[in-house]
Amino acid sequence: MKVGILCYPSHGGSGVVATELGKYLAGRGHQVHFINYQQPFRLRGFNPRIYYHEVELSPYPLFKYPPYTLALVNKVAAVIREAGLDIIHAHYAIPHSLCAYLARELVGRDRVKIITTLHGTDITLVGSDPSFREITTFSIQESDAVTAVSRSLAEETSRIFSIDTRVEVIYNFVDTKLYTPKPGAGGAAGEGRRQAQRERVLLHISNFRPVKRVQDVIRVFARVQAEVPARLVMVGDGIEHFGAAQLVRELGLKEKVSFLGNQDDVLPLLREADLFLLPSEKESFGLAALEAMACGLPVVASRVGGVPEVVEEGVSGYLYPVGDVAGMAAGCLALLQEGERYRRFSLAAREGAVERFDSGKIIPEYERLYASVIGKI
Ligand code: GMT
Numbered sequence: 001m002k003v004g005i006l007c008y009p010s011h012g013g014s015g016v017v018a019t020e021l022g023k024y025l026a027g028r029g030h031q032v033h034f035i036n037y038q039q040p041f042r043l044r045g046f047n048p049r050i051y052y053h054e055v056e057l058s059p060y061p062l063f064k065y066p067p068y069t070l071a072l073v074n075k076v077a078a079v080i081r082e083a084g085l086d087i088i089h090a091h092y093a094i095p096h097s098l099c100a101y102l103a104r105e106l107v108g109r110d111r112v113k114i115i116t117t118l119h120g121t122d123i124t125l126v127g128s129d130p131s132f133r134e135i136t137t138f139s140i141q142e143s144d145a146v147t148a149v150s151r152s153l154a155e156e157t158s159r160i161f162s163i164d165t166r167v168e169v170i171y172n173f174v175d176t177k178l179y180t181p182k183p184g185a186g187g188a189a190g191e192g193r194r195q196a197q198r199e200r201v202l203l204h205i206s207n208f209r210p211v212k213r214v215q216d217v218i219r220v221f222a223r224v225q226a227e228v229p230a231r232l233v234m235v236g237d238g239i240e241h242f243g244a245a246q247l248v249r250e251l252g253l254k255e256k257v258s259f260l261g262n263q264d265d266v267l268p269l270l271r272e273a274d275l276f277l278l279p280s281e282k283e284s285f286g287l288a289a290l291e292a293m294a295c296g297l298p299v300v301a302s303r304v305g306g307v308p309e310v311v312e313e314g315v316s317g318y319l320y321p322v323g324d325v326a327g328m329a330a331g332c333l334a335l336l337q338e339g340e341r342y343r344r345f346s347l348a349a350r351e352g353a354v355e356r357f358d359s360g361k362i363i364p365e366y367e368r369l370y371a372s373v374i375g376k377i
Contacts, residue, residue: 004083007034013120092118143165152309174291201232222253302319
């Protein structure tokens, strides 16, 4: 099949899922075309079956807001014609799903099928905002198939929008052959190392938006490090960075907290960490938590959205109400202070990732969906 992928190329779970999906599909013999203003950050190295089409936008004094989405539509239509795409897979409803719809209108309805994958904030924050609500509803309804990355998000989509479109759940995935505990030392295998090492490492990765509650990460860490030697590694960037850095200074934790900014490759960081923290207010799935689990890290998180579908409560992590900093700190300490418990959770985290979310298990679900919308099965 020939598949066009539209996604956000910057750091963020939806772009990661779209890029990893494209790479995997190419590995299975499909031809994949990324159409974007920038090469997705995880799209590295040459692959003869992966094409990258850059959307260029000439500046014009009349445009206060350069119309990127119109240029994208134009480019998508051109790629459909030139490459003969079978499918456009739009990740994140706004604007990609609508751009796919407009491009299909330009080339002719029968030429290409549209799949929209909903990732979370495109529904829970952006899509439900009155300024985007109608257009989100429209683009969902005009897609040939719609998927959501968790059951919770699929249900929320049906609740928020009055649509009769079936929203199929296809979970996010991780390559568990690549995302593994540090060979011979990290994750579940590394309990010896963990016992011996002085400082435990807590890790948080996000886009530092208000919805991620990064100050809760700092407050949880403050309580944990008062009981066990520990350090906190913060990966990512966004508008909450300054508030978080300020809180670290106020709490006198500057020597124990590192802000690394956006990182293209988080695997080495996951392999050196002991616990993953995700105290978000909303989280449709929590891809960063899944990648952590694949590396054998138990997760301490809030019980929201799709997180309980990923992290098995009391098995691979502990979940708490949003803002329950004391609870989350207690959960971290229960894991860090009891070696046997930590070992069990670490093994279960790895096992959960391998058995339920491995890319080799999930990606064929997308292939089946593609085949069914283009009438091949
Ligand atoms: O967190 C965000 O707002 C960014 C968004 C994205 O595009 O990366 O994340 C969403 O999609 C991810 C990939 O499907 C999910 O793992 C995240 O849970 C989801 N974020 C939220 O629901 C807040």
